[in-house]
Amino acid sequence: MVKTKTPILQFDSLNVIYNEGQPNQVHALKNVSGEIHEGEFISIIGPSGCGKSTLLHTLDGLLEPSSGRIFVNGSPVHGPDGDRAMVFQDFALMPWQTVYQNVAFGLRLEGKPDREIREKVMHYIKLVGLEGFEQKYPHQLSGGMKQRVGIARGFAVEPKVLLMDEPFSAIDEQTREIMQEEVLKIMLHEKKTVIFITHSIDEAVFLSTRIFLMSVRPGQIVEEVKIDIPYPRTLETKALPEYQEYKQVIWDHLKGEVRRQYRKGEA
Numbered sequence: 001m002v003k004t005k006t007p008i009l010q011f012d013s014l015n016v017i018y019n020e021g022q023p024n025q026v027h028a029l030k031n032v033s034g035e036i037h038e039g040e041f042i043s044i045i046g047p048s049g050c051g052k053s054t055l056l057h058t059l060d061g062l063l064e065p066s067s068g069r070i071f072v073n074g075s076p077v078h079g080p081d082g083d084r085a086m087v088f089q090d091f092a093l094m095p096w097q098t099v100y101q102n103v104a105f106g107l108r109l110e111g112k113p114d115r116e117i118r119e120k121v122m123h124y125i126k127l128v129g130l131e132g133f134e135q136k137y138p139h140q141l142s143g144g145m146k147q148r149v150g151i152a153r154g155f156a157v158e159p160k161v162l163l164m165d166e167p168f169s170a171i172d173e174q175t176r177e178i179m180q181e182e183v184l185k186i187m188l189h190e191k192k193t194v195i196f197i198t199h200s201i202d203e204a205v206f207l208s209t210r211i212f213l214m215s216v217r218p219g220q221i222v223e224e225v226k227i228d229i230p231y232p233r234t235l236e237t238k239a240l241p242e243y244q245e246y247k248q249v250i251w252d253h254l255k256g257e258v259r260r261q262y263r264k265g266e267a
């Protein structure tokens, strides 16, 4: 008998209804289920407003679902904990704190001893290439550097699963390509599991082991596409014919969903 490994993260029939019972009720997620295994890089793609951020916030525990369950390593979870960490689109750095203090934030909350905090903070600052910038403040950094601080902060608490909400959307195109390669390197080096929201099909195919495709609202995962291209991936990967084929499959899905959204008059 083949023994299947327990998923690192599993979610079962998640429903999120904002303002339930009110005239402005919004059914954001409908019966969303999935299983994610250790070391996977999952991207979530779907039309604007379909519930991607809602799903990520629910998986992080920041948002309580109206119904449904979430399991980490087979155990049910309620609310946020150290197993899952978020990297936000707008970096969410504290402007009055240095790079070092921002990266140390989660570790301090966990009450780790100073020596351990220092070791971890410096390890992740080096990993994202910010050595020498520890004492700078966010306003002294470029957008790409600020996002690296956000990523280092997420990795520093050493979560089992890192949840990233459009982390590169505010970064210029060149920095974005470099950051994609860096995140892949860190993910492979640190053996992390990542769930990643993006509007970029190219980014999703480049980074992911699987892509979850969502429908228009109420958001559902309507298809999962496995990207069978081995790591490490480099810019040359993008020239492979299968790379272009995956992009086409995802684009066809997205086009269909955006058309549905237009017909519903919600775009």
Ligand SMILES: Nc1ncnc2c1ncn2[C@@H]1O[C@H](COP(=O)(O)OP(=O)(O)OP(=O)(O)O)[C@@H](O)[C@H]1O
Residues within 6 Å of the ligand: 018, 019, 026, 028, 046, 047, 048, 049, 050, 051, 052, 053, 054, 055, 217
């Ligand atoms: N706090 C809230 N209260 C009421 N409705 C909300 C709230 N947050 C989100 N929504 C609605 O829920 C739906 C899903 O929103 P969500 O932000 O999850 O979508 P998204 O796919 O991440 O969007 P985008 O791609 O534009 O970032 C949208 O219709 C949004 O307006």
